[in-house]
Amino acid sequence: MTALDRIDRLAPLCRLFPELGISGPGDLRRLLKVALGRLDALDRFVPYGDGWSRAIAPRRIYHVLAGTLAVSGWRSLLEGLLLGSENLLQCPAEQKSAMARFCSSLPRSLRKLARILPAYSQESFASADAVVVFGRDETIRLFQSRCRKEQLFLGYGHRASLLWLGGIRRPTMDLAKAIAQDMSAYDQSGCLSPQCLILESEGTAFALAELLARVLSADARLRSIRRPEEAARIREARTIARSLGWPLWDDGDELQWTIIVRDVAQFQPTCGHRVLYLDKVPRNGLAAWLAPLQGHLSAVGLHGTVPASVQKLFWHLGASRLCPVGRMQSPPPLWHHDGKTPLVDLIRWVDWEGSKMSNGRNPRRPQRHPPFTEER
Incomplete structure (x- = not known):
């Protein structure tokens, strides 16, 4: 075949x-x-x-x-x-x-x-x-x-992924819907699922959280029954947020989604299950904040203009994919997973060298087909 x-x-x-x-x-x-x-x-x-x-x-x-x-x-x-x-x-x-x-x-x-x-x-x-x-x-x-x-x-x-919105000031409902798509697919459990969303303005974080809560509340797809271990992780994340005084939006006992505006010195992962952290991180402190992700960053969902210094930071952290918000869970067929070209690392090559082939033809002369029989 x-x-x-x-x-x-x-x-x-x-x-x-x-x-x-x-x-x-x-x-x-x-x-x-x-x-x-x-x-x-x-x-x-x-x-x-x-x-x-x-x-x-x-x-x-x-x-x-x-x-x-x-x-x-x-x-x-x-x-x-x-x-x-x-x-x-x-x-x-x-x-x-x-x-x-x-x-x-x-x-x-x-x-x-x-x-x-x-x-x-x-x-x-x-x-x-x-x-x-x-x-x-x-x-x-x-x-x-x-x-x-x-x-x-x-x-x-x-690997871990994240969303970066930088200095955006006025989040829109369309943007909130795109973010919800990224955090909802696969219950936020894959390497392309965003662990957090980075902003430079705390005021924007509150406005965006309100929009996300409206979008997620209206999403009829989010109606699954949580396994006990999933429910425990979600409740623990909410309890920690409340104990630290972090603003929180959630759907109560349905446990389908949680939005938390938090304040941490460095990146910390989410428990998944549609628990998304909104983190205020100034641009001059972004490298130090993201340091725990060195070598483990996969995809970054972006919105708006991305400064060259921020792009380089993501590359140096190991990111293999930068994409618009809303497309994180839909990589193209030729996506370089962890920076690798598909199929290449599973192949080895055999070269046939020499001034002439076994049939006497010169390999420098282009031919329609190579002069070798194929196994059937």
């Missing part, structure tokens, strides 16, 4: 799972072309410099998935299938049903390339050519230490 065959088979799956952010075959083709230079590099030797090169995908990929978001596991499996690799999925209990639903939607010709494991398997792990791990930094280090030297390893560790 060629790469184009796999694209044709995977495209309908992407439409069934819009959370992937991949609309169809065009996006899948772009993924491969950006990573490999051309679509047929996995199927045959293609021109490269004065010779030829061929991309070699892992025969088997071992995926260690996180328990937070199903979509990260779906995307990881999709990329493995796009490469034509066999995929072994170590899936936490809370995500197994979502992954099983995804696998059952695969075309029959690709379903055999995906297998959900009941638990960690050292034998399966050792048999993989590549390992992809999602989770805490400790989890990343643990599995990387288990890898053989020749195994490809790709880790996605702990």
Whole structure:
């Protein structure tokens, strides 16, 4: 099966799972072309410099998935299938049903390339050519230490995102709706979910909190039943805010959303579950305030003009994505997750060099197809 065959088979799956952010075959083709230079590099030797090169995908990929978001596991499996690799999925209990639903939607010709494991398997792990791990930094280090030297390893560790509105003075209802979209998607549990919203004016924080409370109160989607452990974390965050005298807006016992205007010396994470902190941070103190995020910053949702000094600060902290407010949870298909180009780290290359090919042709002469037979 060629790469184009796999694209044709995977495209309908992407439409069934819009959370992937991949609309169809065009996006899948772009993924491969950006990573490999051309679509047929996995199927045959293609021109490269004065010779030829061929991309070699892992025969088997071992995926260690996180328990937070199903979509990260779906995307990881999709990329493995796009490469034509066999995929072994170590899936936490809370995500197994979502992954099983995804696998059952695969075309029959690709379903055999995906297998959900009941638990960690050292034998399966050792048999993989590549390992992809999602989770805490400790989890990343643990599995990387288990890898053989020749195994490809790709880790996605702990990351946090935030919203920066800077010196905005008059927040609008449209802006509040965009912020609510960012904090509500996935119950604020993913690496792209905003942990806090940074402003330079305390007065703006109060005005924005009022607008957010109106938007969130009217959002009919926020009507889920909280698990006991989620409810406990939300109540604890509210209790701490009240004890410290921080202004707070919430929905009472429904526990669907909480807005807190707080005063802290440095960044502190939220508990998630739509608990958003509005933090007043002057621009000249922003670097010190964000210091705990060094190396862990993922996405920054922005509104208005962003000074060059603030942009550079986000880059130096490790941000891999800057986007408009309201789009934090909808990265484009070619998004550099943690700064990595999709698929590239799962590929190795084989070069065919020499002044002449085995059939006597000079590689410097362009040809319609490389002079190598393809395995069928």
